[in-house]
Amino acid sequence: MKIRPLVSALVLSVSLAAPMTATAVLPVSVDGQSLPSLAPMLENVTPAVVNISVAGTQTQRQRVPEIFRQFGAPPEAVRERPFKGLGSGVIIDAKEGYVLTNHHVINEADEITVTLTDGRSFMATKIGSDEGTDVALLQIESDNLTAIKMGDSDILRVGDFAVAIGNPFGLGQTVTSGIVGALARSSLNIENYENFIQTDAAINSGNSGGALVNLNGELIGINTAIYGPNGGNVGIGFAIPVNMASNVLKQLLEHGEVHRGVLGVTGRDLNSEVAKAMDLEIQQGAFVNQVFPDTAAADAGIEAGDVITTINGKKVKSFGQLRAQIGTMGAGAEIELGLLRDGKNKTVSVKLGAAEEQALNAKDVHSRLAGATLVNASDNTKGVEISEIVKNSPAQRMGLRADDIIIGVNRVRVKSVKDLKDALDEQKGSTALQVIRGDARIYIFIR
Template sequence: MILTSDVTSLNAMILRLALLSLLLPPTPILAGAVPPGQKASVASIVRAVTPGVVNIATKRIESVEVPSIADPVLQEFFEIPNTRLKRETTSAGSGVIVDAARGLILTNEHVVRGASVIEVTTKDDRRFRAQLVGKDKATDVAVLKIKADNLSAVPMGDSRTLEVGDFVLAVGNPFGLGQTVTSGIVSAMGRTGLGIEGYEDFIQTDASINPGNSGGALVTLDGKLVGLNTAIFSKSGASHGIGFAIPIDMARRIMSQLVEMGEVHRGQIGISVRSPASGRAGAEIVSIEPASPAALAGLSRGDVVESVDGRAIAAPAQLRTLLGVMPAGSEIDVRFRRGGEAMQARVKIEARQKAAAR
């Protein structure tokens, strides 16, 4: 039997609990958590970016040697001419539309290397024969052009603002399967010394990159192009979470020269550098050519270059890469340390002398 006094006490307790819940602050949503009733998705970014990423198919003619025909004894006996056979091979890669009005596409040089035919397929399954505007093997950058209407370009961002930990999406054509999107973070910046290219300043990411992704887009979560997916670190050929992309700032510099001149005209300032003996970051000048741009600007042997145009120089390879993508005739702001004194100079890059033909 429930007594009236018990019911009264129970109602009073319920009332007190209700009032207490009104006084307590709401439970906060942790940073990065998805509010109740919503789902975590990058679908809107994918919808905006993917129309600007294309599939690239190439055909090339290769010269191959047939072992039996290559045997000099058989060649002589059967009177077979000493010739190599030719065969047609195909390969697939990716590219990014960066100028819709002019139909310009950025991709990797190795994607179109030796190609006799280059075919571009857009997201809406339109196919176009592409013209090679120019290519640069040292940075693995190439520019293609197609004649088409209603193209969609991926807006270029600023790769200098990237930080380790930023979320990124990789869009491309892995294994020729068709357009695919993977996600990850920026794992490291300024990777050099990998032996992949002549000038290296890679963005490292754990977004899955596989064969066929080369030349595809690396974009931020605001839909800006910050890199061209280029290579993976793998012994099996499959992705192991270590992928590399060319920073869009480097690709943009190379692209401007390829569009304007069809090739890259690199400059120099007349110095040789090494890692500082002190073990500090930077690039120590070990030799300087007389009357060179560096000498005329006041730089000397022993100076340690710490930044160029506001970008910190961590190692000699980084300085070499930065100078290697600067066009001749441009000027750079060099900040360096001489002894304990911080100094700066304005240096004009001169055209690199081509080696004389032998």
Template sequence: MKRIFQAAFTTAVLLAFVSTPQSVTAALPASDSQGEPLPTLAPMIERTVPAVVNIFTRTRVPQRQHPLFSDPFFRHFFDVPEQPRERYTQSLGSGVIIDAENGYVVTNHHVIARAVEIAVNLQDGRTLQAELVGSDPDSDLAVLRVEQDGLTALPFADSDQLRVGDFVVAIGNPFGLGQTVTSGMVSALSRSGLGIEGYEDFIQTDASINPGNSGGALVNLRGELVGINTAILSQSGGNIGIGFAIPINMAREITEQLVEYGEVRRGHLGAQAQDLTPELAQAFGLENRPGAVVTRVAPDSPAAKAGLQAGDVLVAVNGRPVRSATDVRNAIGLLRIDQRVNLKVVRNGETRTLEAVIREPATAAVQAGKLHPRLAGASFGNLPEGSRLAGKVEGVLVTEVDRSKAAWKAGLRPGDVITQANRQSVTNLQELERAVKGSNSLLLNIVRGNGALYLLIR
């Protein structure tokens, strides 16, 4: 206990010294017996915590049964009672009130995914039923709405101004204990490539984030919202000092669309890119500089109409520097349909600026049963450029699977990417149709999550 106290006290004293004079005054309202000010974040916390809520969800989960229990003759003969086909589970999370007048609460998609009931518990003890306004699995954000007067919302900071070393506070509901506050600092920015979400541009912090903190607030010392706590990196499931939050600038773009449309309507540029490695930079005759190399431009796409070409090196999108292909994907994924985007590229050693207009992506989903009867119940589509696998994997995306149909029983799941069919590589629906046509059985090579597997369907 002594070591913990010393660490906490040292951090508090450091906060006092690094703050501006005004923030020091605001953070030091108390005095000790000698009249000396005591470092504390209590005034800021007291203003902030009413805007952070605890979220409780109830979810229906299919109950796995032995096949004999589905046989009415077996149940009748052995007098087996009807078995429940579903069970209910409960989960906990956190959320942040971002609009007190309209009752909007932002949280993580994974907190409310598949929930049939959502309750929000306010800091003053009130419990409210919440309705889902919209959610976006790719960014792991969701917006809820509650009807209640007297709500408190958090003001937004500009997360683009964050620096490594800035002090931050995480507020949430870890392990269902109730509202809890932890402090730390920004330990890294723009973390991506973790495979946690489809769109990643995380703030990394050592402020303790644990299960139940998901969807909670990451605030600066002024009590402004800088991020939405989302994930931790841990082998044990508990905090080890590496937590991740979605920057609030990114969250604002997503939540505005969720409120307006109930979903995120991502636009289509029609280009794919990969990271500019030092070896590629040398091959293109460039100095070792950050960027992303355009690997493919779809015909008649907005990128093609803007004059973008394979081999161009993207160095900025709408004035923001590009350090990797992930930066390009994140920037385009936040743009709305019909929005203009400026692309700064290097081509043959010359820098030029191109302007494209983001368009609605063409949907080309098909019922898989039309391709082959053993695939009945699934829907396939071409892998969209916004997918986290775009540029890394080529194949056909499984968009939906009916649990009662043959495709589900064969092992197909939504989100699978079919890269081979009957030992033939497939990059689009047309190639898949040719590969399975006329065959009695199907051998599919599938990318699922971070792994791959073969499925033999007979």
């Protein structure tokens, strides 16, 4: 099975059934009682959901074989390829013309066109975009817009009804319904910060950026991906919780980018196996493996072996959920965490640090390190530790592993993430990373 983003290419194939010979008229009521219908709610909501079409040019780089470079060929061949795509979006502020969508819908686009349900089209301006959460904010200039009501994704329960609205396969606005099948889904390798709502409301390619709403017509999520073998709906779709998206939007509006909050811990999901090994009575939460010194967690007194059970009084089900929620809160945000330590509940106040001070996604350091998370090493080694690494990412394929400690670039010693970035920025030829793995020192080349 593959998990796929929902942006749709401009290709459409339609099969037409035989025409009906008669038109059935259904009653609007039976014995004086109105039949249940989502139509009244949707009449208010659907004008706030828009179609998005994009066009741009993608740059592709391909390494030239050594044998050709010996005869003067450049080390890389650069090719530009035009592209077009379709997606969806949601108007969240009618006065300002703000439209919420996915990062992958508008990524690398030179032209973004927003089309309303009444047929009007507008060129959109990108206010900001965050790849880590797959959230983007656009703006259009128009009167008579309809904005959607914002819901509260923190109060969702498995089994709540959900309605998906979007632009699947470029067909035009389409509505499907289902239920919330699961909450706090993570470890799917779709995005860097994952805390998804899972639903069986049918969503397909082109639904990216569209709305997931409750029966009150309130936005509870932004549809972003599906789980399926061939890009079609199989009843498992994923949406970014609206509360998480709202945290990102506030920062995009204020800064044009996200200034991530960082707690300063590594950990894992608490499950029955871990709970049994640690003699814990609870089965869900975020188990803390390590606390890095001089971080928000260390300052708050969090310790390795603690289980984080709540954020601001709301339950934490997994370490992935904790990481996603912390990562979408701004640097300097003040929060309360509920802990379980030695069988006793404890609450601590935390002021989140800044990502640039404590941790970076390795793609920000070097493109070939994408998929790793780098932190300043916490022991006397004084290097850069890989605290997490995404399966099949460029960093993993290059040979790096979680818990590796990078101590040098070629012959240049590095003691921090900033040192590593500076050293890599200065390298122009072959680059070797000096890495400590367990008791061994090895070299890994960046190619």
